[in-house]
Amino acid sequence: QVQLQESGPGVVKPSQTLSLTCSVSAGSISSGGYYLTWIRQFPGKALEWIGYIHYSGSTYYNPALRSRVAMSVDTSKSHFSLSLSSVTAADTAVYYCTRDSPGGYFDVWGRGILVTVSS
Amino acid sequence: EIVLTQSPATLSLSPGQRATLSCRASQRINNQLAWYQQRPGQAPRLLIYDTVKRDAGIPDRFSGSTSGTDFTFTISRLEPEDFAVYYCQQRSNWPYTFGQGSKLEIK
Numbered sequence: 001q002v003q004l005q006e007s008g009p010g011v012v013k014p015s016q017t018l019s020l021t022c023s024v025s026a027g028s029i030s031s032g033g034y035y036l037t038w039i040r041q042f043p044g045k046a047l048e049w050i051g052y053i054h055y056s057g058s059t060y061y062n063p064a065l066r067s068r069v070a071m072s073v074d075t076s077k078s079h080f081s082l083s084l085s086s087v088t089a090a091d092t093a094v095y096y097c098t099r100d101s102p103g104g105y106f107d108v109w110g111r112g113i114l115v116t117v118s119s
Numbered sequence: 120e121i122v123l124t125q126s127p128a129t130l131s132l133s134p135g136q137r138a139t140l141s142c143r144a145s146q147r148i149n150n151q152l153a154w155y156q157q158r159p160g161q162a163p164r165l166l167i168y169d170t171v172k173r174d175a176g177i178p179d180r181f182s183g184s185t186s187g188t189d190f191t192f193t194i195s196r197l198e199p200e201d202f203a204v205y206y207c208q209q210r211s212n213w214p215y216t217f218g219q220g221s222k223l224e225i226k
Contacts, residue, residue: 047163047206047217062214096162104210105153107174109162 002026004097004110011116012091018084018115022097025078035100038071038082040093041112048093052100053080087117121145123207125218131226138194140221142207147188151211154183154192157220158203167192197223 008020022036038050051061053071061069065084073080084091095115099108122145132138142152150170155163165174167183170190180195194201202225207218 045204045220047208047220049215049217060213064214102168104151104215105165105168105208106155106163107165109164112162 002099002108004099004108006095006097006110006113008095008113008115010114011118012087013119014088014117015086018082018087018091018095018117020082020095020097020113020115021079022081022110023079035103036073036080037098037100037106039096039098039106041096042093050082050084050095089117091115092117120214121148121209121212121216123209123216123218125205125207125221127221128219129222129224131224132197133226134197134199136197138197138201138223140192140205140223142190142192142218144188144190144209148209148211150185151209152183152185152190153208153210154181155206155208156201156203157206158200163206194223199225 003025005023006020012018035052035054037052039047041047049062051069053059053073055073055075059071068085070083094112096112097110098106101107124143126141152170154167156166157163166177166181167173170185171183182193184191202223204220204222206220209216
């Protein structure tokens with residue numbers, strides 16, 4: 001069974017770029033043809049879909065975040081990454097990486113990483 | 120963007136009882152709806168997808184149904200581990216969206 005693990009800084013200063021990595025284990029990014037997705041959960045518990053990346057490199061981002069988001073994948077290292085630029089306190093959330101399977105649903109989740117935007 | 124509205128916000132029941140949660144979509148989503156369970160300190164867990172299909176290993180006391188843009192999630196007989204927050208999610212249109220959640224608490 002594929003396992004996912006998020007990593008990155010727990011605190012980011014306002015206006016800076018949030019960068020997270022998701023490591024994939026017990027499976028291959030390039031197998032199964034599925035998409036890898038980032039979802040965040042705000043302190044009030046609402047969930048927001050950020051976007052997905054396929055192992056081929058194709059992406060689709062939430063229009064609300066499109067101008068600030070970038071995702072990439074490194075199949076040789078079995079990990080994929082999220083960058084969110086110009087962060088504000090409103091970006092404080094738990095960030096999850098997930099497997100998008102069957103298409104558009106999320107059947108495997110990482111444990112999540114809390115990122116706080118604060119000076 | 121499709122808005123999903125869940126009700127009730129909180130439902131108080133006892134183990135052994137039947138739980139029914141609702142999710143209303145702001146437009147037709149062709150049954151492309153999932154339900155997730157989230158226990159405290161854990162990530163959400165996929166229970167139901169395509170309105171009625173249970174994910175692998177999910178007990179059959181969990182079920183889903185629909186009537187148009189209204190979706191229902193039912194737990195036939197509550198177990199102690201079922202008390203958690205439940206979210207609906209649609210994949211019909213991008214961006215994928217979630218409901219605000221319904222908390223199932225022990226009475």
